Amino acid sequence: MYYNSINNKLNIKSFINIFLNNIPKDKTLFFPFKIPKINKKNFYFLKKQTYIDFAFYISKYFIDYINDENLYKILYNSYLKFNNEVIKLEFLNNNYILNLNSGKTLTFKDIALVPLGFLLNFISKLVNKKIIIFCATSGDTGSAAINSFKNFKNIKLFTFFPFNMISDIQRKQITTIKRNNIHNISLIGNFDSAQFLIKKIFENLKLFKKNFLVSVNSINWFRIILQTIYYCFSSLKLYNNNLINYYVPTGNFGNALSVFIAKKMGFPIGKIIICNNDNYYIDNFLKYEKIHNNNLKKTISPSIDISIPSNFLRIINIYNYKIKNLNKVNKIFYSDKIYNKYIILSLEFFYLKYKKIYDPHTITSLSSLFKENLKFCNVVVSTAYPIKFYFSIKKIIPNLKFNFKTKKIFFLNENYKVFALNFNLIINYIKKKI
Numbered sequence: 001m002y003y004n005s006i007n008n009k010l011n012i013k014s015f016i017n018i019f020l021n022n023i024p025k026d027k028t029l030f031f032p033f034k035i036p037k038i039n040k041k042n043f044y045f046l047k048k049q050t051y052i053d054f055a056f057y058i059s060k061y062f063i064d065y066i067n068d069e070n071l072y073k074i075l076y077n078s079y080l081k082f083n084n085e086v087i088k089l090e091f092l093n094n095n096y097i098l099n100l101n102s103g104k105t106l107t108f109k110d111i112a113l114v115p116l117g118f119l120l121n122f123i124s125k126l127v128n129k130k131i132i133i134f135c136a137t138s139g140d141t142g143s144a145a146i147n148s149f150k151n152f153k154n155i156k157l158f159t160f161f162p163f164n165m166i167s168d169i170q171r172k173q174i175t176t177i178k179r180n181n182i183h184n185i186s187l188i189g190n191f192d193s194a195q196f197l198i199k200k201i202f203e204n205l206k207l208f209k210k211n212f213l214v215s216v217n218s219i220n221w222f223r224i225i226l227q228t229i230y231y232c233f234s235s236l237k238l239y240n241n242n243l244i245n246y247y248v249p250t251g252n253f254g255n256a257l258s259v260f261i262a263k264k265m266g267f268p269i270g271k272i273i274i275c276n277n278d279n280y281y282i283d284n285f286l287k288y289e290k291i292h293n294n295n296l297k298k299t300i301s302p303s304i305d306i307s308i309p310s311n312f313l314r315i316i317n318i319y320n321y322k323i324k325n326l327n328k329v330n331k332i333f334y335s336d337k338i339y340n341k342y343i344i345l346s347l348e349f350f351y352l353k354y355k356k357i358y359d360p361h362t363i364t365s366l367s368s369l370f371k372e373n374l375k376f377c378n379v380v381v382s383t384a385y386p387i388k389f390y391f392s393i394k395k396i397i398p399n400l401k402f403n404f405k406t407k408k409i410f411f412l413n414e415n416y417k418v419f420a421l422n423f424n425l426i427i428n429y430i431k432k433k434i
C-alpha cells in the first residue's frame with residue numbers, strides 16, 4: 001500500500017515511512033494513494049469470520065511491512081484483551097446500537113489503541129529505536145493510550161489534556177497509572193490548544209533528532225484503519241439488502257472518517273450522520289458551508305468538545321479541497337447538533353422510558369436518530385460506557401446506582417504537571433524526560 005500527503009499526490013510513501021512519521025512535510029495529513037475495494041463476492045466469506053480473522057484480512061491491505069504470522073499474532077494478542085466480544089450489536093426499537101465500549105478504559109478508543117500499541121512495540125524493536133508518542137486528549141484517548149502502552153519500555157508517552165475540561169473519572173484514569181515511561185501534562189486551555197501544541201511539536205521535529213515521534217491522535221492513519229474495521233465488520237453482519245446508516249457522536253472526526261473509509265472500500269454503508277453537541281463546527285459547515293470559530297463550550301459530553309476537527313481536512317481534500325463540491329459530501333454525510341440541555345433531557349427520557357442509561361456522547365446519536373429516523377437499517381454508535389460519566393449522569397438521575405468496578409482509582413495518587421501554553425517551557429520539560 002502506498003500513501004501520499006493529501007496536498008501532494010506525487011510524494012509517495014510506504015507503510016513504514018508514514019507509520020514512523022505521521023505528518024507529511026507540507027504539514028497536512030497522509031492518505032492512501034488508492035483505497036482498496038472489496039469485491040462483493042467476498043461478502044459471504046467475510047461475514048462468517050471472527051473479529052480477529054476479519055481484522056487480519058482488512059489490515060493486510062494497509063500494513064505491508066510485517067509478515068502475516070507476526071501481524072496475526074499482534075492482532076490476536078490485542079483483541080484477546082477484550083473479554084467477550086470486541087464489538088456488540090444490540091437491538092433497540094427497530095434499530096441497532098453498536099457498542100464499542102468493551103475495552104479496559106470504557107470507550108471505542110481502546111479498540112484501535114490496543115493493537116496500535118502492539119504494532120508500535122513490534123516496529124520499535126524491529127528498527128531498534130525508542131518511539132516517543134504524543135497524545136492530545138479530550139479525555140479518552142489519553143487513558144486508552146496509557147493502558148495500551150504502559151508496559152512497553154521502548155515507548156515513551158506524553159499525554160496533554162485540558163485542565164478542568166475533562167471528567168474526574170477521565171482524569172483519574174489518565175493520572176493514576178504510575179510508570180516511568182508515562183508523562184501527563186495538563187494544559188491551561190481547551191482541547192484545541194492541546195492539539196495545536198502537538199502540531200507545533202511535529203513541526204519542530206529537529207528538536208528531537210535522535211528519536212521517532214509518533215502521534216496516537218487520529219492524525220495517525222493506522223488509528224483510522226483500526227477503527228474502520230469495526231464498521232466493515234458490523235455493516236456486513238447487519239446487511240440484508242439494505243444499506244446501513246451510522247449515527248456517530250463526533251469531535252475530531254476520526255470515528256466518522258473511519259465509517260467513510262469502510263463505505264469507500266465497498267462495504268454496505270448508506271449515510272453517515274455526524275452528531276455534534278454545542279461545539280457544532282461540522283454541522284455548521286455541512287449545512288451552511290460556514291466555518292465558525294466560536295469559543296469552545298464546556299458540556300457534559302467533554303470528549304466531543306472540539307471546535308477544530310483535524311480529520312475533516314481529509315474529507316474536504318478527497319473532494320478536491322473546494323467547497324463547491326460540498327454537494328457530493330452532503331450526499332454521504334448528514335449532520336445534527338444536540339444542545340447540552342437536550343442531551344440532559346434525553347438522558348432522562350431514555351432512563352424513564354426504556355430504563356436504559358447511555359453516556360452523554362451516545363445520547364447525541366440516539367436523540368438524532370429519534371428526531372430523524374432514516375429509512376433502512378440505522379445504527380447508533382455507542383462510544384463510551386456510561387460509568388465513565390457517572391458524576392454528570394448522577395446529577396440528572398439522582399437515584400442512579402452503578403456497580404462501580406473502577407472505584408479503586410479514587411484512592412490512588414494522581415501524577416500530572418500543569419502548564420500554561422508555553423511552547424518552550426513544555427519542550428524543555430519533555431526533553432528532560434526523554
Ligand SMILES: *Cc1c(COP(=O)(O)O)cnc(C)c1O
Nearest residue numbers: 140251252253254255303383384
Ligand atoms: C473520542 C470520543 C468521541 C469523538 O470521536 P472523534 O473520532 O474524535 O470524532 C466521541 N465519544 C467519545 C466517548 C469519545 O471518547
